[in-house]
Amino acid sequence: MAKLHRLRSTVGANNHCMMYRTIPIAMAAVALLAGCAGQTLTTSEPFRQPSIVQVDTWGGTVGTLPAAPQKIHRVTLHHQGETWKAGADVAKYLQRLQQWSRLTKRWADIPYHYVIAPDGQIYAARDIALSGDTNTEYDPSGHALVMLMGNFEEVQPTAAQLDATVQLVAWLVQKHRLDLSAIASHRDFSGQTVCPGKNFYALLRSGWLHEAVSAALRGVPYVSPAELSINPGY
Numbered sequence: 207m208a209k210l211h212r213l214r215s216t217v218g219a220n221n222h223c224m225m226y227r228t229i230p231i232a233m234a235a236v237a238l239l240a241g242c243a244g245q246t247l248t249t250s251e252p253f254r255q256p257s258i259v260q261v262d263t264w265g266g267t268v269g270t271l272p273a274a275p276q277k278i279h280r281v282t283l284h285h286q287g288e289t290w291k292a293g294a295d296v297a298k299y300l301q302r303l304q305q306w307s308r309l310t311k312r313w314a315d316i317p318y319h320y321v322i323a324p325d326g327q328i329y330a331a332r333d334i335a336l337s338g339d340t341n342t343e344y345d346p347s348g349h350a351l352v353m354l355m356g357n358f359e360e361v362q363p364t365a366a367q368l369d370a371t372v373q374l375v376a377w378l379v380q381k382h383r384l385d386l387s388a389i390a391s392h393r394d395f396s397g398q399t400v401c402p403g404k405n406f407y408a409l410l411r412s413g414w415l416h417e418a419v420s421a422a423l424r425g426v427p428y429v430s431p432a433e434l435s436i437n438p439g440y
């Protein structure tokens with residue numbers, strides 16, 4: 207049986223939140239921060255926004271091409287679909303992706319709203335108030351588009367990436383008042399792609415991601431991706 211994150215919070219004499227964790231996945235602890243002050247986190251309480259590197263920080267620029275405004279009603283997951291070389295410069299990759307999106311595709315910006323690097327760092331991309339873009343036949347308007355770097359037809363998403371995904375998706379679900387059923391992936395809408403890759407898709411298909419997001423929103427432990435026994439063949 208997979209072990210659960212052993213996380214608990216308590217309130218010190220000075221009312222500062224004290225966190226204890228026994229496994230080295232810092233992002234997993236974020237869910238409990240909002241539950242400090244000795245209360246159980248419920249969906250009526252604001253879920254703590256995870257750390258997000260903003261566009262100007264990674265060297266991105268504001269575009270001039272138009273995009274349609276949108277109201278979020280879904281969260282849709284993608285993978286990069288290209289092999290990510292360990293140690294490569296994420297900021298430079300995002301700068302190139304932004305230029306390619308604008309100059310070659312004539313899109314307003316990077317097609318996704320958030321990008322999650324293998325180390326678990328989340329980067330802001332396209333303004334979430336604006337509809338995303340796609341090379342396939344589905345209509346992404348109203349979708350918050352989240353891309354995890356890497357090719358999950360070939361490799362597994364990292365544990366840090368998956369923990370960051372849980373935190374980001376939980377925050378988006380609460381912020382936009384969505385149901386868990388609003389969480390899906392690219393291939394759920396398009397027959398033209400294997401995105402987000404079979405290894406990541408298996409974690410959606412099994413219900414792991416939905417259960418982890420639900421647990422994070424309730425401030426209770428979830429099965430760590432590091433403890434999962436992933437079957438890439440599902």
Ligand SMILES: [Zn+2]
Binds near residue numbers: 283284285392399401
């Ligand atoms: Zn995709």
